[in-house]
Amino acid sequence: MGNERPTITTVAERANVSRQTVSNVLNAPHRVQADTRQRVQAAIVELGYRPSRAARQLRTHRSNLLAMRMTPFSEELAGSVLDRFVHAVTESAQGYGFRTIVFTANTDDDEIAAYSDLLDSYELDAFVLTGTHHRDRRTTWLRKQGVPFVTFGRPWGVRARHWWVDVDGKAGTTAATERLLDAGHRRIGFVGWPIGSGVGDDRRAGWETTLRAAGVDPSDLLTSTENTVDNGHASAVELVHQRRADALVCASDTLALGALAMVRDQVSRGGPAVPVIGFDDSPSAAAMGLTTVAQPLREAAVTCVDLLTSFLDRSGDDASVEHHVLLDPHLVVRQSG
């Protein structure tokens, strides 16, 4: 049997047309007459023809490939947010005929080196970045190279400008805080990250302004620690016991799980039930019945891919116009608050 992989020429012969006509059916169908188009399409189906990306890429310098960094192997709980995001991006990219290459890198500079290799060797079409931060070197590098990219996370530096999609963390903590206020709590503590990270500051701001607006002074109701479960526990002890907080909003589920453990422990000893609200809706949050702020990751991913493809289509055109999308998170209410 004809076990050779069919090429565009095979198809052309089968349909009694030239290579180029087959190519046109695939890439510019309007240029070819209806009846020949059908004949060609039939031949394609019969032979099970699929164009060789390598050959196409060699000629056009487009790979239909997009790349993302995966979250570091051993990262905490946090991992799952970005993993879910990677998955969602992959899924929606497939809808546009793009495949996703993943890679690992430990520092921004490693990541830039990876970009460089991927661009030169594989001619990637675009990148999706996550975890933007102050003085992000990746975005400036990519801009300088003129490579299309979108970030999940807004540019926290003043001067950085590029296309991005982000989730409104401030709105999330605002909703969380308001819910607790509505339930009658006043001394609402915030278990936060060290000052200076864009994301952390944003989330803290939601809590702070809401509390102020309600006439509560937030100044002694705040802790700032690295993102670990144990730190969450310790912070909760401090806020509840020493500062007499009667409810807690946390910058992450990781911290919240620590806080939740402390609170449940206290309840089991007959203490008061202090509600806890986390951030990210990680699988652990669901498992532990933690109320939390959920990011619309799927929507974020779809939007990223939309932006990228529209950017690639009108390449160069007026690609200098920036596009931003800020999505609203929503509260997932469970037992903890």
Add this chain to the structure above:
Amino acid sequence: MGNERPTITTVAERANVSRQTVSNVLNAPHRVQADTRQRVQAAIVELGYRPSRAARQLRTHRSNLLAMRMTPFSEELAGSVLDRFVHAVTESAQGYGFRTIVFTANTDDDEIAAYSDLLDSYELDAFVLTGTHHRDRRTTWLRKQGVPFVTFGRPWGVRARHWWVDVDGKAGTTAATERLLDAGHRRIGFVGWPIGSGVGDDRRAGWETTLRAAGVDPSDLLTSTENTVDNGHASAVELVHQRRADALVCASDTLALGALAMVRDQVSRGGPAVPVIGFDDSPSAAAMGLTTVAQPLREAAVTCVDLLTSFLDRSGDDASVEHHVLLDPHLVVRQSG
């Protein structure tokens, strides 16, 4: 400035040799004399030359690409095991000059369709499969096509034969059960999955044989449910309250977290502390202080990539020899047991 991307010809001119010599320096260094080799290498560095994968692929039909399916978007806790595995594979594949393409699929047939597309269009070199099960159609399909692949998970069907790496689940639950026996427990319950899944049966077997060896009849100490936190909770209630189990081994962390919640609840009401041991060492397990059986995912990933590359190198040779690797998990002891 010479802003054109350098090609092999550019390098050749710079080093005063022919294209082919440059190619040989890259692909068969032994064929070229030491001094010219160095001259060429210098030119490569100076120009920052990187070979075009597309062109190479067009000629050789090798892409240096390997593909894996990502875990479905919305899957429970379980997700993180495979996410970590994907990450580890990506990382070690990079060491061999392979990049990883990820894709999504909801059923085995979808996955096969994806293979087919990736093979035809992108000429992938190999696949890594996860989650093997009885009557796995993917492995038979790939075998029939003669595509190199390795599975993480052994072939559970009798007739399936291929290269695989797996973790000895039975050894894991054996270790867990022995630990509990050593601590003086006798009526050790097993919170398991429905009969019939290879992985689940394997893990149950470890508990069962160990218990039998210790002279305990396991027959009324078993539950079998789908993998959810709530089911874990319900199973724990049944085993502890009705069957008077004094310790629990679970088929997964998801189930174990439910069981753990039940147990801690009971302790807070003054009940006895029933130890719980999970399986997978998910981030949630760490967060909740759950003792659990950890799979050596990194090692598994490295082994998979090793097998694949050695397979690809001696392509065809005596590739019919099978290779299996069974890795031992280890217990991570935390508060829960």
Add this chain to the structure above:
DNA sequence: ACAGCAAATTTGAACGATCAAATCATCGCG
């Protein structure tokens, strides 16, 4: 000094697609 041979290097063709330009067909209209 030169045939004989191995090692080192070069040359032409090919991989499978698209681009740009050329050809062929059809048609309207003065």
Add this chain to the structure above:
DNA sequence: CGCGATGATTTGATCGTTCAAATTTGCTGT
């Protein structure tokens, strides 16, 4: 009736690499 315009299709060149065969270089032994 012929000429230009427009649309459909085909032809030759090319992308950057490797393969296979041809060529050049260097050396050995008699």
